[in-house]
Amino acid sequence: MMGRKWKGRIGVLILLALWLMPVSAQAGMPETVLVGGIPFGVRFMADGIVVVGFAETEGGALNPAWAAGLRQGDVITAVNGEGVASAEEMSRRIGESEGPVEITYRRDERERVAILCPSESEEGRRAGLFIRDTVAGIGTVTWVDPESLTFGGLGHGICREGSGDLASIPDGTAEAVVITGVTKGSPGEPGELRGVFTGEVMGSVGDNTDCGVFGKLDAAPFRCGPDVPVGSREDVHAGRATIRCTVEGETPEEYEILITDIDRRSRDNRSFTIVVTDPALLERTGGIVQGMSGSPILQDGVLVGAVTHVLVGDPAEGYGVFIDNMFASAG
DSSP states (O other), rough: OOHHHHHHHHHHHHHHHHHHHHHHHHOOOOSSSEOOOOOOEEEEEEEEEEEEEEEOOOOOOOHHHHHHHHHHHTTEEEEEEEEEEEOHHHHHHHHHHHSSSEEEEETTTTTEEEOOOOHHHHEEEEOOOEEEEEEEEEEEEEETTTTTOEEEESSSSOOOOOTTOBBBOTEEEEEEEEEEEEEOOTTTTTOOOEEEEEEEEEEEEEEETEEEEEEEEEEEETOOOOOOOOOOOGOOSSSEEEEEOOBBBTTTTEEEEEEEEOOOTSSSSSOOEEEOOOOHHHHHHHHOBOOEEEEEEEETTTEEEEEEEETTTTTEEEEEHHHHHHHHHHO
């Protein structure tokens, strides 16, 4: 009887030890990595044809797609019962059809059917839809392993429009981006980095998780920073730190921040709060803006995390993810 009790206690102690063990020890993180801070683009085929908007109609007539019940974020998978592989194919088949068109689409993980009555014009039959078959966005590289050339970035996942679920990104590519401007953030209005894809493919992106996107590069970008030690949540403390990001052109710079409100038990992408204090960054961007997600956070010369979200009410404040959470998500 006593022996069974002690076995139970030992089991509890083992589980407690695993819970308290630094994530870095469990995740097998490298000792050092190249620090990022460079912008990159993610491009991948959408899982279907995504509705992104509705065209204006002549004379105030009701938009055909809207009247059929389609909404922004819906994912169209078939026209008249046959699958469609591209936005171009879908537009062509609607234009060549006669009478009402059956549209199969997905919303909130449920398959639905809409009966669309295209409008007639001199240019042909029109559904009144803006659609896309590829998804592209801009983020920031957090780190690159100089030996394997694996990398992590963004600090959070890429989600499907409408549902908020993580998107599948098969055959995704990482592409070079040049930052061309900034829409400055203000209370209630998140800003964003504006950039253009250069056409240079840097590598592949395959894993999309709550704590970042991960892939492999063809070569280490020359604008990466030097090798830095990889920390863990135990290294993070309240106080001064820096973020490394690119808000103009292609050259990263470091900016001062404060780390506050640390959640040591965090396993998600909101592990601690950051406050931008650097006058130069506040002047340029107003604080944290879209496109800066993934910007590496350095404290005491150690890579400890990445920028993930901005607080809409105050663009100078946002969240960071523990770097060990990113590596644990990378597998």
